[in-house]
Amino acid sequence: MRATILHATRDIRLEEVPDPTILRPTDAIVRVTATCVCGSDLWPYRGINEVRSPRAIGHEMVGIVEEVGPEVRTVRPGQFVIAPFRYSCGECAHCRAGVHTSCVRGGQGWGGLDGDGEPTPACQGEIVRVPFADGTLVATPEVPDDAMLPSMLALSDVMATGWHCAVAAGVQPGETVVVVGDGAVGLSAVLAASRLGAGRVVAMSRHEPRQAVAREFGATDVVAERGDEGAERIRELTDGVGADRVLECVGTGDSMSQAFASARPGGTVGFVGVPHGVEVPIGTMFRSNIGLAGGVAPVRAYLEQLRDDVLAGEIDPGKVFDLTLPLDQVAEAYAAMDERRAIKVMLRP
Amino acid sequence: MRATILHATRDIRLEEVPDPTILRPTDAIVRVTATCVCGSDLWPYRGINEVRSPRAIGHEMVGIVEEVGPEVRTVRPGQFVIAPFRYSCGECAHCRAGVHTSCVRGGQGWGGLDGDGEPTPACQGEIVRVPFADGTLVATPEVPDDAMLPSMLALSDVMATGWHCAVAAGVQPGETVVVVGDGAVGLSAVLAASRLGAGRVVAMSRHEPRQAVAREFGATDVVAERGDEGAERIRELTDGVGADRVLECVGTGDSMSQAFASARPGGTVGFVGVPHGVEVPIGTMFRSNIGLAGGVAPVRAYLEQLRDDVLAGEIDPGKVFDLTLPLDQVAEAYAAMDERRAIKVMLRP
Numbered sequence: 011m012r013a014t015i016l017h018a019t020r021d022i023r024l025e026e027v028p029d030p031t032i033l034r035p036t037d038a039i040v041r042v043t044a045t046c047v048c049g050s051d052l053w054p055y056r057g058i059n060e061v062r063s064p065r066a067i068g069h070e071m072v073g074i075v076e077e078v079g080p081e082v083r084t085v086r087p088g089q090f091v092i093a094p095f096r097y098s099c100g101e102c103a104h105c106r107a108g109v110h111t112s113c114v115r116g117g118q119g120w121g122g123l124d125g126d127g128e129p130t131p132a133c134q135g136e137i138v139r140v141p142f143a144d145g146t147l148v149a150t151p152e153v154p155d156d157a158m159l160p161s162m163l164a165l166s167d168v169m170a171t172g173w174h175c176a177v178a179a180g181v182q183p184g185e186t187v188v189v190v191g192d193g194a195v196g197l198s199a200v201l202a203a204s205r206l207g208a209g210r211v212v213a214m215s216r217h218e219p220r221q222a223v224a225r226e227f228g229a230t231d232v233v234a235e236r237g238d239e240g241a242e243r244i245r246e247l248t249d250g251v252g253a254d255r256v257l258e259c260v261g262t263g264d265s266m267s268q269a270f271a272s273a274r275p276g277g278t279v280g281f282v283g284v285p286h287g288v289e290v291p292i293g294t295m296f297r298s299n300i301g302l303a304g305g306v307a308p309v310r311a312y313l314e315q316l317r318d319d320v321l322a323g324e325i326d327p328g329k330v331f332d333l334t335l336p337l338d339q340v341a342e343a344y345a346a347m348d349e350r351r352a353i354k355v356m357l358r359p
Numbered sequence: 360m361r362a363t364i365l366h367a368t369r370d371i372r373l374e375e376v377p378d379p380t381i382l383r384p385t386d387a388i389v390r391v392t393a394t395c396v397c398g399s400d401l402w403p404y405r406g407i408n409e410v411r412s413p414r415a416i417g418h419e420m421v422g423i424v425e426e427v428g429p430e431v432r433t434v435r436p437g438q439f440v441i442a443p444f445r446y447s448c449g450e451c452a453h454c455r456a457g458v459h460t461s462c463v464r465g466g467q468g469w470g471g472l473d474g475d476g477e478p479t480p481a482c483q484g485e486i487v488r489v490p491f492a493d494g495t496l497v498a499t500p501e502v503p504d505d506a507m508l509p510s511m512l513a514l515s516d517v518m519a520t521g522w523h524c525a526v527a528a529g530v531q532p533g534e535t536v537v538v539v540g541d542g543a544v545g546l547s548a549v550l551a552a553s554r555l556g557a558g559r560v561v562a563m564s565r566h567e568p569r570q571a572v573a574r575e576f577g578a579t580d581v582v583a584e585r586g587d588e589g590a591e592r593i594r595e596l597t598d599g600v601g602a603d604r605v606l607e608c609v610g611t612g613d614s615m616s617q618a619f620a621s622a623r624p625g626g627t628v629g630f631v632g633v634p635h636g637v638e639v640p641i642g643t644m645f646r647s648n649i650g651l652a653g654g655v656a657p658v659r660a661y662l663e664q665l666r667d668d669v670l671a672g673e674i675d676p677g678k679v680f681d682l683t684l685p686l687d688q689v690a691e692a693y694a695a696m697d698e699r700r701a702i703k704v705m706l707r708p
Contacts, residue, residue: 103598103599104600104623104625107623109624109647111624111646112624112625112646112647112648178650249452250452251452251453274452274453274456275453275458275460275461276453276456276458276461278652281645284645285645289638289641290639292634292638293634295651295653296630296633297460297461297655298461298654299460299527299654299655300654301527301650301653302644302650302652303627303648304644304645304648304650305645305648306645306648
């Protein structure tokens with residue numbers, strides 16, 4: 011089969027690799043229907059995270075189950091399934107508590123070694139071996155048509171991550187929510203805040219196509235300013251009080267500062283961007299009672315609910331995909347996202 | 360009247376100062392029945408916070424209303440009142456949201472300039488001018504007897520602060536809670552967690568008298584170890600999982616590290632110690648989805664409920680006072696707390 015391998019900074023290639031096979035009785039083999047490029051894939055692609063040796067990459071996919079191990083109970087060949095960006099056993103204390111990303115058997119995740127030291131394929135390829143299929147995959151009642159593919163694929167990471175940000179921040183009906191970051195996760199966080207009943211959702215974005223998606227997702231206001239000016243605009247919009255919840259969906263020091271500068275006393279900052287150079291302003295948190303919650307999203311905990319919301323037409327998170335390419339153009343997919351020509355690129359094997 | 364003035368590091372004196380008088384129609388004058396020394400008073404006393412010029416000190420008191428301004432509606436002369444460690448207008452957006460410590464009219468607090476630039480007395484004295492009496496003070500139905508004084512006085516700061524820590528951390532019935540810090544606030548946090556229904560409350564303390572109070576307050580386990588050993592003991596007590604909630608009641612870098620090392624993935628650290636040299640481990644928070652919430656406690660938000668709990672005999676937070684001295688021995692009170700000869704000292708004018 012073919013799979014995407016990151017060789018070095020900006021050197022990404024689709025290559026022939028051996029087909030994965032069932033290694034354990036809890037495994038499933040899934041043929042990928044669609045996969046995509048994540049903003050976090052750009053960290054190693056850009057060389058900000060070092061690439062020491064060639065590695066398989068990609069952690070988002072939907073597909074059709076081809077084969078299951080003898081102990082798999084909840085999915086069967088022929089079913090369409092959504093895979094979270096981390097696999098999880100579903101049975102340890104952390105999985106049972108809904109923190110599947112801390113699964114004690116989760117190993118290094120897609121493309122790394124699993125808990126037994128066996129390599130797992132990554133998701134930007136044609137076929138994936140899924141460890142702990144029961145604890146990882148969620149199936150749909152029927153195979154969805156192509157129109158629904160983007161929204162199902164969005165649940166694999168970005169929509170569930172935006173949702174986690176809003177849930178971790180504690181968004182309540184009627185509240186004012188500011189979203190920092192207009193990438194696919196930030197836009198998904200706008201949709202999540204809106205779906206959770208926020209009365210006002212302010213998207214901080216200066217890119218018109220992204221502003222348009224934010225408004226489709228329920229943003230009531232758009233603030234194009236950043237830094238001190240951005241914080242001042244948020245104060246103006248909130249009668250000088252600040253936002254009840256701020257969803258930080260980038261992960262840089264600047265975006266975290268923007269988030270804290272936008273929050274009201276007693277408010278909460280939710281965060282889901284992988285932190286790079288973030289210093290938490292503990293003095294501000296103390297003086298103003300601003301909480302900080304979030305982290306790597308336990309997608310599996312939300313997946314059934316979000317799948318049902320997509321099937322019911324309540325949310326349409328697939329709108330974050332503004333470009334679809336065949337898998338053999340994966341290098342162009344990375345370049346398009348790197349250069350911000352695309353919000354998020356779907357890849358079809 | 361006499362009031363406590365901090366002149367320089369470890370130079371604390373009771374001195375004659377002018378009696379305060381009503382300055383604004385929303386003021387009240389309160390004659391102090393009891394006041395006390397706070398752990399946070401030790402920061403300037405020890406010279407860790409610089410003392411640039413002599414300043415009145417103390418922010419906890421209960422007393423009898425002597426006089427009220429013409430606009431005061433909720434308290435009247437002769438009533439026994441509890442004063443939170445910050446005064447608050449009760450009417451601004453932050454007060455209405457229950458974050459009274461961010462009151463826009465709160466000025467510098469007791470002993471500093473008020474919102475109009477007028478000095479306010481501090482609380483370790485005989486008479487206090489209370490700005491915004493309606494938004495600040497909470498009265499009891501009757502004047503309590505001396506036996507109840509310590510518990511009423513504890514509501515002024517430490518009990519409400521421990522309560523805030525537990526509430527901010529989101530303690531739920533049945534959960535496992537670890538308390539870092541065995542000062543009066545830490546012990547109060549044990550009581551708060553217990554009152555909120557925690558199934559297991561682990562007090563981290565190596566001082567026997569404090570361990571004893573912790574057990575009286577509902578601690579089910581005591582861990583004397585600190586650092587890596589302390590974290591290992593918490594893991595042992597929780598089947599390797601960690602605590603659902605950790606209440607950080609000190610404010611140092613070491614205590615915050617201890618807190619994060621004790622929390623389970625998906626758990627929350629509550630914090631109420633004034634941060635001194637704290638670096639928040641944002642990478643750990645991200646990877647393990649551990650939240651951080653708390654800050655300077657908005658005592659006024661909890662005061663009616665806690666007063667009723669004391670009156671009903673549900674809680675007895677006054678046990679944190681293990682020494683009572685006349686106000687003219689205030690220097691000895693500071694020394695006793697500084698040298699950890701006393702957990703918390705009550706002063707009677």
